[in-house]
Amino acid sequence: MDLYAFPPIAGLLDGAHTVLMTLAALLEPVIGIASAAAAVVLITLLVRGALIPVGISQAKAEQTRSRLAPKLAALQKQHKKNPERLQRETMKLYGDEGTTPFAGCLPMLVQAPVIGVIYALFILPTIAGHPNALLEQTFFGVPLGSSLAGQIAAGTLAPGALVVFLIVIAGIAVVGELTRRVFQPSTPVGGAAGTNRADASAGGAGASAALLAAPGMTRALGALQFITAVIAIFVPLAAALYLLVTVAWTLVQRMLLRRRYPLVEASTA
Structure with missing residues (x-):
């Protein structure tokens, strides 16, 4: 069964197709032939703008985790030989604080359907019949439905297209590295390095790494910053543009919110 032919999904894709084509038509007198790419960027900005309250919630969650880091480190030391007790006490600590280890993960979860729709819109030859x-x-002459990996596999990659793909993918990687550098925490006392580093690298889902807190694990989490750039090699150019805009937005938003909700330094915890 073709999932994209399922009536609710086909209707959703048809509506999204109409919205993008309408935006592209409105932008064409100003942008020209890149109007569809500009429409994708505009949709990305609208989605991220709607998620600002969620980003604030994420920043508050990061602040809470940094405040709890010394207590988590104490629990790890106290129950290091009893993982089940450690997990129970950790969850109890978060519960007493009115939060969870996974608070702040919603932006990633909400965006997954959006990127899925954009991906589908630029790979399907027909939508709703x-x-x-x-x-x-196209975007600078490169079809928005093509990918770098696809063009390489087909042997159709032109020098101009390679430049466009590399600029977008390199942009994602650079933003990932900037994010890693800006939000890489200093090593706290009390053995809580795994907790804080995981929070900075995984954007909220790293609390489970607090139970592991191993150097190899934190290095692996640091590498997650560049997975988005790798994904951009295989998805349509339109989806890669979405990824570039959203990671850049995320970096700027986190920098602004970090000033509003600073992390608790280990020396003062």
Whole structure:
């Protein structure tokens, strides 16, 4: 069964196709032939703007985790030989504080359907029974429905297209490295390095790493910053543009919110 032909999904894709084509038509007098790419960027900004309250919640969650880091380190030391007790006490600590180890993960979860829709819009030849006009749209001459990996596999990669792909993918990698550098915490006392580093690298899901707190684990979490750039090699260019805009937005937003909700330094905890 074709999942994209399922009526609710087909209707969703058809509506999204209409929205993007309408935006592209409105932007074409200003942007020109790159209007569809500009429409993708605009949709990305609208989605991220709608998620600002969630980003604030995420910043508050990071602040709470930094405040709890010394207590988590004490629990690790006290119950290091009893993992089940450690897990119970950790969850109890978060419960007493009115939060969870995974608070702040919602932005990633909410965006997954959006990137899925954009991905589908630029790979399907037909949507709800009609031709997909989005596949005719380009960005600096590169079809928005093509990917770097796909063009390499097909042997159709032109030098100009390679430049466009590399700029977008390198941009994602650079933003990932900036994010890693800006939010890499100093090593706290009391053995809580795993907790804070995981929080900074995984953007909220790293609390479970607090139970592991191993140097190899933290190095692996640091590498997660560049997974988005790797994904951009294989997805359509339109989806890669979405990823570039969203990671750049995330970096700027986190920098601004970190000033509003600073982390608790280990020396003062």
